Amino acid sequence: MKHLRILLGAALLTAFLLAAPGLISAGDKYQEMINCDLHAGPCTLALSENAVTLEVIPRPVKAMQDLLFRVTLTEKLPHSTVAPYIDLGMPGMNMGPNRVQLKAVGDLVYEGRGVIVRCPSGRRTWQATVTLPDGGQTRFIFDVIY
């Protein structure tokens, strides 16, 4: 009886060990929200009259490395003295405030440096919320390599 219990316990443990990695990665239900492949190149989303293009360099986009965020607009901002900014986070999970402050480097081009941190949960879906002062917000949801 004792041996049977040990065998049963070992079998359950083995089954769990084999199944767990799949269960953990399947937990990233936010993958289906991805609207942008930043590994491939810049992404463009419409924001009322404007079109916002986000580019992250270097590619592919990896966590825990210094990244350059470039935002290009098609229309001038109403208050051109105030630069846009990006808030980095994960959909459905509070990762704390991580803001990339952008600076104008051209007429309609803004750049800033930031880091996408790594989440030990294994979830790799991140979002960059680009805010245009007095112009609204748009969310780029993308995959990050860990």
Added chain:
Amino acid sequence: MLSTKTLYLLYLSTGFAVGFGHCIGMCGPIVVTFSLNLKEKSIFFPQLLYHLGRITTYVALGGLVAAAGSLTMVAAHIASLQKGVMVFSGVFIVFMGLAMAGWLPISRIFADYSSPRGWISRWFGRLLKIKSNIAYLPLGLLLGLLPCGPVYTALLGSARAGMDAGSAYHGLLAGMGLMGAFGMGTVPALFLVAAVADMGWLKSRAIIYKTGAILMMVAGIIFIIRAFRF
């Protein structure tokens, strides 16, 4: 730019919000392990010492990152250490679960030492009892190194504060202070989880206690798997 006082408040409130929104899920199994394993003993001082240790590590990391002016540089150096800590915490949780369920004949390192016979055992038991509370401090110091997204985010802010400060000394102090504020903010949520797990009725029912032990083992195994995938 935000004033120093505002930044500290922001970090404290961020820690508080992240504590309830993130830490409960990620670090909950650790504090639950402590609570369940302490049995009839008060959880207050062990938990306090654990959090003190954890915050001390955050403060040290904050100072380090602020002095370096870069999170990525420091993170690259401590990545393997963090992986080791994650494996250790997973193994620790599994062992505690096994001991709680009575499937492992090891003395409960952080729990009560009942019925010691003879003066040597009694003396040793008392010594271990003293150690059992104190041991939570180095445990907190070590587990403060656990890789954690919001901690990394807070460290990013510390690195920026370090760069924005007028001198290296002020940068170091700012980085340490901000991480201290962040760490303190995370304490209420984890204390609440520990207190819920400490509820008498939960511990008094053998079946619930054993289920808790099994869930702890599962959580520990997930920790280990995550460590190898990290």
